[in-house]
Amino acid sequence: DTEVTQTPKHLVMGMTNKKSLKCEQHMGHRAMYWYKQKAKKPPELMFVYSYEKLSINESVPSRFSPECPNSSLLNLHLHALQPEDSALYLCASSQWGAGGLGHEQYFGPGTRLTVT
Amino acid sequence: GQQVMQIPQYQHVQEGEDFTTYCNSSTTLSNIQWYKQRPGGHPVFLIQLVKSGEVKKQKRLTFQFGEAKKNSSLHITATQTTDVGTYFCAGARKTSYDKVIFGPGTSLSVIP
Numbered sequence: 001d002t003e004v005t006q007t008p009k010h011l012v013m014g015m016t017n018k019k020s021l022k023c024e025q026h027m028g029h030r031a032m033y034w035y036k037q038k039a040k041k042p043p044e045l046m047f048v049y050s051y052e053k054l055s056i057n058e059s060v061p062s063r064f065s066p067e068c069p070n071s072s073l074l075n076l077h078l079h080a081l082q083p084e085d086s087a088l089y090l091c092a093s094s095q096w097g098a099g100g101l102g103h104e105q106y107f108g109p110g111t112r113l114t115v116t
Numbered sequence: 117g118q119q120v121m122q123i124p125q126y127q128h129v130q131e132g133e134d135f136t137t138y139c140n141s142s143t144t145l146s147n148i149q150w151y152k153q154r155p156g157g158h159p160v161f162l163i164q165l166v167k168s169g170e171v172k173k174q175k176r177l178t179f180q181f182g183e184a185k186k187n188s189s190l191h192i193t194a195t196q197t198t199d200v201g202t203y204f205c206a207g208a209r210k211t212s213y214d215k216v217i218f219g220p221g222t223s224l225s226v227i228p
Contacts, residue, residue, distance in 0.1 A: 042204055042218035056215055104161040
C-alpha cells in the first residue's frame with residue numbers, strides 16, 4: 001500500500017468555524033508533513049513530524065494546529081481562519097526525514113479548503 | 117535563507133520536441149528530488165539524486181545533479197501530451213534533514 005489518504009476532499013468553512021483535516025498512511029513511514037499550496041505555486045511547508053514529534057513549524061499562525069496521534073495519522077486543526085487561508089492542503093509522508101535515501105515524499109490528493 | 121530557483125517558469129512545446137528545466141540552489145544540497153504535478157493533481161515523486169555529477173534516466177526523462185551539488189536539470193526527449201504538468205525540483209539542505217525546499221516549478225504545455 002503506497003497510498004496517502006486525506007479527508008475531506010473539499011471543505012468550505014466560515015471564519016468562526018472549527019474544522020479538522022485528516023491524513024493517513026500505512027507505509028510505515030516515520031516522517032509526515034503538512035503543506036499549503038496556492039494556485040500556480042509550489043507546495044509550501046507548514047509542519048514536519050518525525051517519529052511522531054513535531055520537528056519543524058515553519059512559523060505557521062496558531063490558527064493552524066497540527067496533531068500526530070500515532071505514526072499513521074496526522075491531523076490539522078483549523079480555527080478562526082481567514083479567506084487568504086483558502087488553498088489546497090497537502091499531506092505527505094516519507095520513510096525517514098530528509099537527507100539520504102528514503103526521503104522521497106508520497107503526497108496525498110489534498111483537501112481543497114475554501115474560507116468564506 | 118536557502119532558495120531554490122527554476123527556469124523557465126513556463127514552456128510550451130510542440131509534441132515531439134524536447135524539453136529541459138533547470139534548477140539552481142543558493143546553497144549546497146545533500147540531495148535533490150524531482151516531482152511532477154498534473155493539472156488538478158498532487159505532486160508525484162519522480163526521482164532522487166544524491167551523488168555529485170549523478171545522471172539517471174527513466175525512459176525519455178534524464179535527470180542530472182551538478183558537480184557542486186547546487187544545480188540540477190530534467191530533460192524530456194520527444195515530449196508527449198502525457199508529459200503535461202508542472203515539474204518541481206526540491207532540494208534537501210545539508211544542515212536540515214527534515215525538510216526540502218521546493219523550487220517554483222516549470223509548467224509544461226504540449227501542443228499536439
